């Protein structure tokens with residue numbers, strides 16, 4: 001699927017979208033999607049070089065873009081980023097809190113520092129983005145927040161307690177924020193992707209495949225077979241749902257955590 005195609009819509013024309021985790025994968029696809037539909041896009045990521053590439057590729061659609069080096073584990077870095085965006089563009093209409101990492105393993109082998117770091121990125125990072133954008137959107141009287149959880153936030157399998165816990169936490173943040181911010185005209189939803197073909201899933205495939213005596217590709221093929229659609233997602237397919245949730249068409253949807261998993265949870 002080609003990610004750099006002509007936009008067929010200007011749904012986000014005049015709007016400002018902030019995407020965390022934009023250097024790669026789903027966040028990159030979201031940044032490009034919003035830019036292709038007319039938004040000015042602020043790309044926040046810890047991987048500076050690849051993030052600059054995303055911002056440049058998104059700008060190819062004629063959008064204004066900026067790449068901001070930001071570690072979502074740091075409240076100060078996120079606060080500085082949001083301040084700079086508001087100073088430059090005066091508003092934030094859409095937040096996509098996508099930055100995340102995966103680690104997994106058996107319960108007895110979870111080192112405390114690994115857990116703490118995972119929570120810092122996947123959960124604290126999302127909570128802080130939501131808390132920093134809230135006053136900006138409240139002042140505007142409108143906005144859309146899309147947090148990226150996972151099918152792991154809704155269902156469970158062995159050796160994934162840490163990751164599942166952070167992604168269930170994102171669902172909790174989303175529900176409460178939706179109740180709190182709804183009266184201000186702000187929607188808050190989560191997207192729960194299934195296995196999506198990004199660097200993250202390829203790394204997971206190699207790691208889990210090794211424990212099961214199979215190659216990463218074999219594990220991915222097995223996961224594809226587990227879905228109703230018999231294939232894994234492309235990042236652009238997740239970005240499409242993110243964009244829908246941030247659009248006017250979704251203005252009466254809030255507090256939801258929507259599975260985009262090819263039907264894997266049904267299996």
Ligand SMILES: NC(=O)c1ccc[n+]([C@@H]2O[C@H](COP(=O)([O-])OP(=O)(O)OC[C@H]3O[C@@H](n4cnc5c(N)ncnc54)[C@H](O)[C@@H]3O)[C@@H](O)[C@H]2O)c1
Pocket residue numbers: 020021022023024025026027044045046047070071072073098099100101102121148149150151192193194195196197198199200201
């Ligand atoms: N790929 C999947 O199968 C899948 C499934 C369910 C959920 N997700 C979730 O989707 C989101 C995106 O994952 P992806 O598959 O695109 O992964 P990815 O590894 O391709 O991209 C993750 C991005 O987050 C950034 N990031 C990581 N730590 C950061 C930090 N401390 N500060 C700022 N940026 C940071 C990375 O640099 C990268 O650009 C994650 O939250 C992930 O948990 C992915």
